[in-house]
Amino acid sequence: MIWLGFDIVGKAVFSCILIGVLTGLMGVFVVRMRLSAIGYSMSHGAFAGAALGVATSINPLVSAMLFASFVALIIGPVADKAKLHPDTITSILFPLNMALAFIFLTLTPEIGLTSQVANVLWGSIISITNNDLVYMTTICAFTLSVIYLVWKELFAIMYNRKLAEADGINTRIFIYFIILLSGIVTTLSLKLVGGLLVYALLFNPASTALQFLEDMRKVIIVSPIIGVTTNLLGLVASLYLDIPVGSSIVLVSTIVFALSVLVSPKRRRRMME
């Protein structure tokens, strides 16, 4: 494999690019479909999954992804059954995931939070392996292809779900799919910034792009570019300032968002009005 010779920085740069594309892309759907709770519920679902993986001697990243995917899969159907917004169900599952994580951790008291489980919560860029990069590349290619293929349907659902349904689109299946994909992308991002900071990766690039653009087709292209740029700037800043990578990326990403709010042409137009 081409990246066998990669050093830590090389892997970090590569993962910053892949995660920037993925979270920047999925963030647009999460913001537009108002799935704000998905970030923290998925990351804590992944945390519970990682704890279960350690307790049962399974690769924590694999168990984290499986657990988060399971949580993501049940959100949509439960929300439809309960006639509640998926965000409400996500918020209910969040403490449940934490409770399960603590129970799983008690199964391996000798390892506890000092283990690789903690990497899921805090992030650890140096622990990114070649296998992780393979997962990220695969999911990135899959996500880009599928979104290209069903963009028309997602475009209409993001505008107005009820109207999309009235036009004959099966909105339910696409929303479940976006929730599932968001769960997988969140889990993949955990090693970069950790579960406590991953929301910034999902929300900031999309929200920044929406400050400037009035055409959703441009937003979906610019948001991943912002994601990649802020991730790389954050990585560079962390190397120069000797601060944790995750925190550095979140700081840069938040500063970029704050600046975009200040210089947004939308804001200027509103002030003129």
Place this chain on the structure above:
Amino acid sequence: MVCIPKMLTIYRFKEAEEMINGKEIIRLENVSTVYEGENRAALRDISLSIKENELVYIIGPNASGKTTLLETINGLLNPFKGSIFVSGLNIKKHGRYLRTEIGYVPQDFMVEPGEPYLAHDVVVMGRYGKMGVLNKPSKRDREKAHNTMKMLEIDELSNRPMGKLSGGQQQKVMIARALAKEPRILLMDEPFSNLDPESKRKIPELITEIHEKNNLTTIIVTHETHRMIKSCTRALVLDNGRIIADEIPEKSLQTLETYS
């Protein structure tokens, strides 16, 4: 892969049409619904038959069930009792396909000021269901959307974001979206409420023209009874979820006045 189920549905669709001699296009049999999350009835035991090419008004006081009736006809709401047939097919089973043939103008269409969608894209969306999954909008789809916008005199709004349009302009975009679909049935919920006086005169005339030219079965929910389209042949009066009158428009209006 995508085409086979669609072909089967079209076959069933044609077969069903023959069964009902191609005349009755909508039939409701003892339909009752409740408001979501409540036990209160929204529609009570409604039976109704609408023929092809009819233009029907639905009038009645607030919360009488007018919007619920429209959304039940196009299968967006499921009744807890009774059946709905559109072109002879049960909407519960074939709703997704049938909705590609039904144009719908909703009552609540206003978007937030920052909405990042261009008006032309929103009109093209009306054709998405017809295109089928995985297919991209063709040149013809875009042209159809453009021509419909031109017909409604909103083609200059094509590249403007929806959030920047006035309520009346947004309503015209919604009408264009429904018409661009080239539907067989058009359901409109208070479609003229936000229009300026000139458009309130012009758009109903246009709907009349399209209705007559395309044999379009049209159902319009409205409060503005003084603006009824001339070619309207029938008006239903709804109150408390029941049809209390189903007559020619003039008589229905009298019933509505007497009742209220």
